[in-house]
Amino acid sequence: MALKTLLAAGAVLALLTPLGVAAQPAPAQTPQEVIVDEGVLRPLQIAIAPFSGQYGDQISDVVGANLRRSGFFEPMNPATFLQRDLTLGNAPDFPLWTQIGAQAVLYGSVTPRADGRNDVGFRLYDPYRRCQLVSYQFTATPEQWRRIAHKISDVIYQRMTGEPGFFDSRVLFVSESGTELNRRSRLAISDQDGFNPTYLTDGTEIIMSPRFSSDSNEIIYVALGRDYSRIYIRDLSTGRTETLGEFDGQVLAPRFAPDGTKVAFSIIRGGNTDVYVMDLRSRQVSRLTSDPGIDTSPSFSPDGRRLVFNSDRGGSARLYVMNVDGSGQRPISRGGGVYTSPVWSPRGDLIAFVKQQGGQFHIGVMSPDGGGERLLSSSYFEEGPSWAPNGRYIMYARKGRNGATRLWMVDVTGRVVGQAGYEGRGEDPAWSPLLDAPPTDLGFNQSPDSCPA
CATH class of the missing domain: 3.40.50.10070 (TolB, N-terminal domain)
Known part of the structure; x- marks a missing residue:
């Protein structure tokens, strides 16, 4: 870039x-x-x-x-x-x-x-x-x-x-406290520099995969209880929260379409994991993948016409793209290692991902056709990349060998890398678009x- x-x-x-x-x-x-x-x-x-x-x-x-x-x-x-x-x-x-x-x-x-x-x-x-x-x-x-x-x-x-x-944007993330055996996770939102954190859940559920809508007014996330997994949508201006319904299986990794009318996510059902999309107006659900492998972490292209996701259908997890109706599925990642957590840049020119290789985890980027792969950051454990609204920076979670997970940031050249502003433990960040005045x-x-x- x-x-x-x-x-x-x-x-x-x-x-x-x-x-x-x-x-x-x-x-x-x-x-x-x-x-x-x-x-x-x-x-x-x-x-x-x-x-x-x-x-x-x-x-x-x-x-x-x-x-x-x-x-x-x-x-x-x-x-x-x-x-x-x-x-x-x-x-x-x-x-x-x-x-x-x-x-x-x-x-x-x-x-x-x-x-x-x-x-x-x-x-x-x-x-x-x-x-x-x-x-x-x-x-x-x-x-x-x-x-x-x-x-x-x-x-x-x-x-x-x-x-x-x-800079005039916010970050949604999962705030962590407690020990590995008694962990408490709360949904949190703060300014992009980590200041003014507000906690949106009380810690009674395990929170996963929070994401913003394209206008920053709504968020979506997964909540795991003792015997359920649910996808919630919350209106940040009113606090109104509703579930997308009950699903036969565990739901994972929801993400809004750019126009806010659809949500893509995965369901683990019968030992298989596939990608689905829901029309939020009709609540009709369509299945996009049907491969025996694990298909998950769907992310829309900015124009809403394609999805990138990861799948182990070829033996190890790789990145794939498909049309929004599920047609045209094809792999794009070409290197060795395990690829997960793809997310399309708001500019449309790059896809960020996590790559596990050589005993380390890396945050990387590649073009939508799989070319130009570059690894930007490497450490003991990294996960959950999310793009800044200008498409030049990526926030992600990095875990040290002491088990503490912090929010980090890297730019698309790999030259600027360091801990993001939030001082506490956090993971799975989602960067909002620029805020409206x-x-x-x-x-x-x-x-x-x-x-x-």
């Missing part, structure tokens, strides 16, 4: 400089296209001044943490800043920022309104070209400060990389950029 962005030579996107090569501002101003694909890159040195006003410091801290986690930015130490009297009405003193090597300067303010809401404005400058890259003003209630910080991060990420951001609570205005394309 290529990350494309337009920039002037030697200007602000020095994150594209190979590691070990000093970033020097070039005098030329000729636009050029830079394609970022694989390799080691130098993060962009961005100066983030503390925002003024209520929650200002917290907003700038969250923006800095988001941008650092993306792997493309390195927020600078505020102790090195030579200018501190930054106001939205004035441009920064550019030589004071180039002197310390800042390749971008961000500052902002939080201003209270008479209606109890806040205006949160910010500006991003390129100190080498001495021009404004982007300027926004958001309006929101004070308690929405963290979400505003995520939206600011998305704006900056898109302006600087040319790709959509992923409620028009009555969250508005924004954009000022034109002054930097040439």
Whole structure:
């Protein structure tokens, strides 16, 4: 996958400089296209001044943490800043920022309104070209400060990389507590950086395979009780929860179709596991596979026309694709090892998967035809990949040899890898699409950029 962005030579996107090569501002101003694909890159040195006003410091801290986690930015130490009297009405003193090597300067303010809401404005400058890259003003209630910080991060990420951001999103996962012999699992939801976790179930059932709908308003998951397995759908705005019905056999791995009208899942019945799809309007169920092997973990393509799933019908688990009506089933994985847990990228260009080989587990990606397989992350045990809404990052669960499972994140190059924000034990993450902004609570205005394309 290529990350494309337009920039002037030697200007602000020095994150594209190979590691070990000093970033020097070039005098030329000729636009050029830079394609970022694989390799080691130098993060962009961005100066983030503390925002003024209520929650200002917290907003700038969250923006800095988001941008650092993306792997493309390195927020600078505020102790090195030579200018501190930054106001939205004035441009920064550019030589004071180039002197310390800042390749971008961000500052902002939080201003209270008479209606109890806040205006949160910010500006991003390129100190080498001495021009404004982007300027926004958001309006929101004070308690929405963290979400505003995520939206600011998305704006900056898109302006600087040319790709959509992923910060204003949420993660659904299974939170774990207790011991291996007495484990308690609860369905949890949090911001994508792990903050503001909320627990949606009480731990009396074993929770598996939580997934978002395409609009983030509904979720689906499996609950296992003492003598039952059920698929539940929950409306996050109302809390209303309903079951898809009773099935003859154990249900596994449900996932919404992109348009939200269908759900694909597997049923273990009579010693066999097959893929089914349910029309949510009629509740009619259709069987898509009938092979004697184990067919499970179906995932729709973004256009809803195909499904990827894993099956051991050939002797060991491999990845297969089929049309949404079950026709055209064919294998796509070609390497050795055991392939499981496939999930189609929201862009449609890649399929993420888990591969067990050589005594380790790996998170990998391949094209939908099985070509270009790449392993991005490896450890003692990894499972449950889920795509960020921009299709560039994958969240998954990694278990250490001590038995503790944590949420991790890797980008599609394998260069950016590390533990995700949630500090507790968790597994089976599901990343939401970008959140919609409620028009009555969250508005924004954009000022034109002054930097040439």
